Amino acid sequence: QVKKAILRDTEKxxxxxxxxxxxxxxxxxxxxxxxxxxxxxxxxxxxxKEASAIDPLTEVYNRGYFNRKLQESIDYFIRxxxxxxxxxLDIDHFKHFNDTYGHQVGDKVLHTVASLIxxxxxxxxxxxxxxxxxxxxxxxxxxxxxGKELSELLRIGVQKHVFKYKxxxxxxxxxxxxxxxxxxxxxxxxxxxxxxxxxQAKANGRNRVEVMY
Numbered sequence: 001q002v003k004k005a006i007l008r009d010t011e012k013x014x015x016x017x018x019x020x021x022x023x024x025x026x027x028x029x030x031x032x033x034x035x036x037x038x039x040x041x042x043x044x045x046x047x048x049k050e051a052s053a054i055d056p057l058t059e060v061y062n063r064g065y066f067n068r069k070l071q072e073s074i075d076y077f078i079r080x081x082x083x084x085x086x087x088x089l090d091i092d093h094f095k096h097f098n099d100t101y102g103h104q105v106g107d108k109v110l111h112t113v114a115s116l117i118x119x120x121x122x123x124x125x126x127x128x129x130x131x132x133x134x135x136x137x138x139x140x141x142x143x144x145x146x147g148k149e150l151s152e153l154l155r156i157g158v159q160k161h162v163f164k165y166k167x168x169x170x171x172x173x174x175x176x177x178x179x180x181x182x183x184x185x186x187x188x189x190x191x192x193x194x195x196x197x198x199x200q201a202k203a204n205g206r207n208r209v210e211v212m213y
Contacts, residue, residue, distance in 0.1 A: 055129040057107055058114035066128040066136060070187055073126075073138050077181045085139040085147025088194040089117075089154065089176040092206040094133035097172070101165050109172055113158055120157040121150065136194070144180045144211060151176040151209040159207065173207035180213070 053065035061069070070086075077084050091097075091113055098106035110133060117127055117135060126138040139147050155174055163170045177197025181190065197212035204210065 058110055058129045060114045060118065061126060061128040063129065063131060066130060069126055070138060074181060074185050074187065074190065078183060083141060083143040084181040085142040085144060085178060086181065086190055086194050087139070087147060087151050087176055087178045088130065088134065088136045088198045089174050090198060091133040092173045092175055105165060109163060112161065112163065113172065113174065116157045116161055117154055120153045144178065147178045147180065148209055148211055151178050155207065155209055175201035175206045176209045177201055178209060178211050
């Protein structure tokens with residue numbers, strides 16, 4: 001009777017153990033499925049965030065993302081140091097060009113200039129549409145000398161590109177102002193220096209790069 005009782009208890013324990021293992025397996029499968037769904041949702045959220053940060057016309061980052069990224073970059077620089085260049089650029093005489101050829105052509109020029117800026121910059125650089133025909137860029141791990149050289153590449157890239165209107169070439173140029181992050185910088189100070197350099201480039205004849213230390 002004792003043996004029978006032990007056997008019954010053993011069978012009961014084995015059955016309960018198998019049932020428990022089955023439930024654990026189901027729970028693990030459910031957990032894996034939930035993990036995959038969470039990962040997919042996270043990827044979709046990132047895509048939505050990315051899309052909301054892009055200017056639809058020029059396909060570079062928009063002003064909203066610019067504000068966040070510039071502050072984030074300045075905060076990182078103040079804490080860890082290094083070299084970060086910042087530039088602002090403007091399409092020369094764009095209002096006259098826009099008024100002469102029309103807004104649809106003007107939009108095409110904006111898109112093309114943005115594409116040329118992306119083509120001539122590095123993957124680590126952040127390109128933004130600051131507003132209207134004005135763009136800006138954050139250049140991580142870049143000293144002022146290299147920042148100016150990259151700005152020249154952008155300027156030359158736009159200058160060499162053949163813009164056409166009704167089959168005829170149209171000259172499009174850009175002016176650029178470059179500065180370097182400084183300790184104690186704020187967004188206003190950094191933008192102010194780059195903007196002042198850009199103003200100098202325009203005052204000195206346009207289609208050129210100026211630096212503000």
